[in-house]
Amino acid sequence: MVENRPLGNLAAHLILISGVALVLFPVYIAIIASTHGPGEFMRGVLPLTPGDQAVENYRLMWEAGLAKAGSPPAWRMLWNSLVMALAITIGKLFISLLSAFAIVYFRFPFRLFFFWLIFITLMLPVEVRIIPTFQVVADLGMLNSFAGLSIPLIASATATFLFRQFFMTIPEEMLEAARIDGAGPLKFFRDILLPLSVTNIAALFVIMFIYGWNQYLWPLLITTDPDYTTIVMGIQRMTSTSGDETPDWNLVMAAVVMAALPPVLVILFMQRLFVKGLTETEK
Amino acid sequence: MARIKLDGLKKTYPGNVQAVKGIDLDVADGEFVVLVGPSGCGKSTLLRMVAGLETISEGTLHIGERVVNTLEPAERDIAMVFQNYALYPHMTVYNNLAYGLKNRGFKADEIERRVGEAAGMLEIEAFLTRKPRQLSGGQRQRVAMGRALVREPAAFLFDEPLSNLDAKLRVQMRVEIKQLQRRLKTTSLYVTHDQLEAMTLGDRLVVLNDGLIEQVGTPMEIYSRPASTFVATFIGSPAMNLMPRAYLEARDDGHSFSGVLDDLPPGTDIVGMRPDDMLLHAPDEPHLVVEATLELFEAAGAESHLYVRMEGSDQPTVIRTSGQPPVDEGDVLRFHVPRTALHPFNEASGKRMQ
Ligand SMILES: Nc1ncnc2c1ncn2[C@@H]1O[C@H](COP(=O)(O)OP(=O)(O)OP(=O)(O)O)[C@@H](O)[C@H]1O
Ligand SMILES: [Mg+2]
Numbered sequence: 225m226v227e228n229r230p231l232g233n234l235a236a237h238l239i240l241i242s243g244v245a246l247v248l249f250p251v252y253i254a255i256i257a258s259t260h261g262p263g264e265f266m267r268g269v270l271p272l273t274p275g276d277q278a279v280e281n282y283r284l285m286w287e288a289g290l291a292k293a294g295s296p297p298a299w300r301m302l303w304n305s306l307v308m309a310l311a312i313t314i315g316k317l318f319i320s321l322l323s324a325f326a327i328v329y330f331r332f333p334f335r336l337f338f339f340w341l342i343f344i345t346l347m348l349p350v351e352v353r354i355i356p357t358f359q360v361v362a363d364l365g366m367l368n369s370f371a372g373l374s375i376p377l378i379a380s381a382t383a384t385f386l387f388r389q390f391f392m393t394i395p396e397e398m399l400e401a402a403r404i405d406g407a408g409p410l411k412f413f414r415d416i417l418l419p420l421s422v423t424n425i426a427a428l429f430v431i432m433f434i435y436g437w438n439q440y441l442w443p444l445l446i447t448t449d450p451d452y453t454t455i456v457m458g459i460q461r462m463t464s465t466s467g468d469e470t471p472d473w474n475l476v477m478a479a480v481v482m483a484a485l486p487p488v489l490v491i492l493f494m495q496r497l498f499v500k501g502l503t504e505t506e507k
Numbered sequence: 508m509a510r511i512k513l514d515g516l517k518k519t520y521p522g523n524v525q526a527v528k529g530i531d532l533d534v535a536d537g538e539f540v541v542l543v544g545p546s547g548c549g550k551s552t553l554l555r556m557v558a559g560l561e562t563i564s565e566g567t568l569h570i571g572e573r574v575v576n577t578l579e580p581a582e583r584d585i586a587m588v589f590q591n592y593a594l595y596p597h598m599t600v601y602n603n604l605a606y607g608l609k610n611r612g613f614k615a616d617e618i619e620r621r622v623g624e625a626a627g628m629l630e631i632e633a634f635l636t637r638k639p640r641q642l643s644g645g646q647r648q649r650v651a652m653g654r655a656l657v658r659e660p661a662a663f664l665f666d667e668p669l670s671n672l673d674a675k676l677r678v679q680m681r682v683e684i685k686q687l688q689r690r691l692k693t694t695s696l697y698v699t700h701d702q703l704e705a706m707t708l709g710d711r712l713v714v715l716n717d718g719l720i721e722q723v724g725t726p727m728e729i730y731s732r733p734a735s736t737f738v739a740t741f742i743g744s745p746a747m748n749l750m751p752r753a754y755l756e757a758r759d760d761g762h763s764f765s766g767v768l769d770d771l772p773p774g775t776d777i778v779g780m781r782p783d784d785m786l787l788h789a790p791d792e793p794h795l796v797v798e799a800t801l802e803l804f805e806a807a808g809a810e811s812h813l814y815v816r817m818e819g820s821d822q823p824t825v826i827r828t829s830g831q832p833p834v835d836e837g838d839v840l841r842f843h844v845p846r847t848a849l850h851p852f853n854e855a856s857g858k859r860m861q
Contacts, residue, residue, distance in 0.1 A: 395591060395593060397589045397590075397591055398595070400560050400589070401593040401594075401595075401654075402606075403559075403579065403581060404558065404560075404581060404586065404587050405581070405606050405607035406581035406607055406610035406611050407581075407606075411610065415606070416595060419597040420597055
């Protein structure tokens, strides 16, 4: 905008600020709630100022968990979630980079057929194929394991497709120059394609990590051992109490805040990479 | 350094597109050969076959003493400069130059020495730590050259390396490439569609048309004795004027042509004349005379271009003279063409007749 109208600016800012407030308010409530004692919520009024139980709540959640709701300590659940999310993310990136590389740079029989096969799996997310996938994982004895948690979610048509599109924008002469420079296919992949894909990898890393971190239905289905409970499952378990007992909201909120942190950290860290990538991209 | 020998080289793309239809060519060790021809004639395809980037459908290709038909580009000991440079955008200039050497397992100090030497030759030392995007087009072009130089290959292959530069830079780089090649004496194959570049750079020119060689020779041989009407009109700017012999004969008043046309070799029915050979003043030697109306006068400093139309002909004709003759548009002028400047062609075959 070229014009500079104070009133317009003010209105725009008011709208933006109220939008941000609307989004951030629940987050704020969650953080505040996690700092109060267990009794505060019985009174029916939500406190809006921080309480004095923060350290106790977080320590309790971190070290012991909520045994009566069947949830293990938070560090264990966070660790499980982290391993699962990282395995899914790295696995997805690895597989999709390699398959996009194969589809774009190699001429093999039925190349297009395989591409479409991968593309069609876009229409088959976990939820659709959950029963057969469960059967396969159970038959392979992968219930209650990190392998069972992550491997079935690793194949990614989306990422393959995005990398394929990106590789196709890289001029063919780049490959030819590398061939003349004595770089074989894997060297070309490692020395040229990977560095050029950093921006895409960073963006996909964030998306995939959050996807993996937020998995709910799948872990719920294939893990019964509390040693493999993920944080998302744990939160659900803590909130569903039997009878007229109310959940310990202060502790649940402490778990929620801890669960929200790793994705935020991933975004903050990766953001540097893609801002760098965006400003350095070569046509 | 090596000789490059092409024997019956053919390229058929999928879909039965015949891009190269049988090329025989022998490039001597240290020679600078320019492949020139109109767009789509197969120049790039031929060069890429030599580089190993395109498979050879038929024929044999020698580089040095080896048959390299099935060798990978890296094994052919050639270096190529691409039209769009194809520099690695994420590497510094230094690493762009060093990459090929690293892949070949050169020692770090040898790499440094060679990169330093090439950078010195091309005057790009100041940019070695920059990324390609931080360079101007001309500097990128130098880096692309440098990437070829450091390898000290048996042959350089250039595919229109100057066509992305502005006119002034193009002339400058052309001179530098020529000097560099003179100094290094590395066998070079250079593709261009710019006939001026071709004339000035090459020890020999290869004029290609539609996947076949029209003529091979030194620039002056090709300029002064074009082997076909295609070469005649392709090499030289403005292009050679071609006139039907019958038209000229009809203008013959019996004495002004002094029998010039009768001396033409048998079978000649097209007569070519270079724009520079059409003189405003009669020379002493036997010549023919044509009359034409000046339609447009173009002064280009040291020389002028006269666009004329000959009476009874609708063919536009260009004439080049030095300086600025005292003529006006609309004047009817008499041009004198020495007998030795006539190029006899046969219309049906397009070939030169003698
Ligand atoms: N991959 C391909 N598949 C099919 N036909 C091709 C392919 N590459 C080139 N051709 C055809 O081969 C012919 C020669 O192409 P080439 O690129 O060698 O032309 P060129 O002489 O380099 O032209 P320019 O001066 O425009 O670069 C053209 O008719 C082109 O359409
Ligand atoms: Mg070309």
